[in-house]
């Protein structure tokens with residue numbers, strides 16, 4: 001189908017809704033295509049979105065994205081986030097996820113690294129066998145099924161915690177909530193050089209300007225102050241074949257010939273923003289079928305370090321997902337002498353603690369530390385902080401996760417435009433959903449399509465299907 005072109009293409013105005021990675025890279029792409037009549041509209045008072053830095057106990061820490069995931073191998077494809085970090089001298093440190101790990105359970109420090117190493121192998125088998133399913137055109141299944149078919153069926157606390165470290169800690173959901181094929185392929189496209197990925201390296205940002213400096217400095221190179229509207233929250237998006245109008249929470253309206261919505265999947269799923277007319281049924285099905293997962297870092301500052309010397313610790317609790325992953329920032333490579341440590345929880349556990357008070361969560365976290373260190377009295381932390389990503393109306397979660405009931409046509413529908421309204425963000429990336437580089441590439445690709453459309457005699461719409469038809473739900 002063709003989207004009607006504006007008659008005065010040279011003056012077409014594009015509204016970019018959201019100033020995260022996707023929005024800023026979309027703006028840069030329009031600018032590079034000679035289109036400078038655009039406006040980024042962002043609710044917060046700065047650009048960066050889920051690259052959200054925060055000052056905690058005198059250090060800049062990252063509440064949101066923290067790692068550059070995959071860098072570059074030789075002259076192969078480069079992760080554009082890695083390239084931006086190099087360009088803007090963002091300070092990062094590599095992590096040793098497997099080799100610098102101490103293991104604990106309810107009895108204290110216990111060595112179950114043999115179990116842990118088996119889980120590393122099981123994860124590799126999961127991704128390799130997913131590839132075989134793609135080649136054989138076999139249906140998708142859950143990652144739990146994939147694990148089980150590969151012989152990995154975690155039962156005890158050590159096995160469950162080890163699997164969690166490989167899986168939930170990355171996807172922010174459990175294997176039974178996650179596509180076998182898509183999770184493995186997103187992993188391949190990012191990390192597996194043989195499959196077109198960047199590299200196996202992960203770099204952890206410790207820059208005291210914040211990880212966000214990478215996109216804010218990039219924006220400074222091309223963005224003029226009249227092209228950005230900060231501290232402005234969109235309430236309604238009205239779209240048609242003739243243009244897009246947004247209404248702000250204060251009642252003001254802003255007109256554009258086209259708009260690109262980069263709000264998170266969680267925002268689209270919720271009622272925080274109203275679309276007029278309502279989005280078509282195929283679009284709603286796609287939006288509600290992808291999952292917005294939640295990943296929560298819980299930061300603690302103690303008077304002094306009393307814990308493990310490795311970079312990471314794994315705590316195995318009989319209840320899977322109970323404060324399992326611990327990362328020490330008081331480490332020679334990160335912030336030595338800082339007294340900083342953080343735990344990570346995901347999925348249902350994240351939602352659970354968002355409903356508790358800070359004091360309650362701090363109490364639970366200290367109880368776990370007390371189990372990890374039965375022979376010392378755990379001191380009170382002097383600072384404590386965790387973000388509530390899922391309750392935040394600007395995000396409603398941390399990043400998307402592909403469930404097994406989400407088909408590639410759903411993906412097309414999630415990404416497709418409706419009239420003059422386009423969509424981009426980490427969740428619309430088929431190869432790299434959930435990642436910073438996914439948001440980057442989507443901002444780049446969709447803005448390129450929009451620029452071509454604005455400059456030419458009519459726009460090719462991004463494809464969608466009216467109904468996603470499952471092959472044979474039942475054979476009656």
Ligand SMILES: Cc1cc2nc3c(=O)[nH]c(=O)nc-3n(C[C@H](O)[C@H](O)[C@H](O)COP(=O)(O)OP(=O)(O)OC[C@H]3O[C@@H](n4cnc5c(N)ncnc54)[C@H](O)[C@@H]3O)c2cc1C
Pocket residue numbers: 017018019020021022023041042043044048049050051063064065066067068069232233234235262263264267272273295296297389393394395397398399424425426427434435436437438439
């Ligand atoms: C806790 C956490 C950890 C993560 N870890 C990593 C990691 O280590 N590595 C990695 O690669 N990725 C990571 N990610 C994912 C990464 O942060 C995202 O993929 C990426 O930042 C998404 O960019 P985006 O432009 O698509 O969306 P966003 O960054 O969400 O940009 C959308 C913007 O829209 C704004 N907005 C929303 N609603 C409105 C409204 N109504 N009106 C106006 N503005 C609005 C928001 O404020 C936001 O700035 C993590 C994310 C989280 C939350």
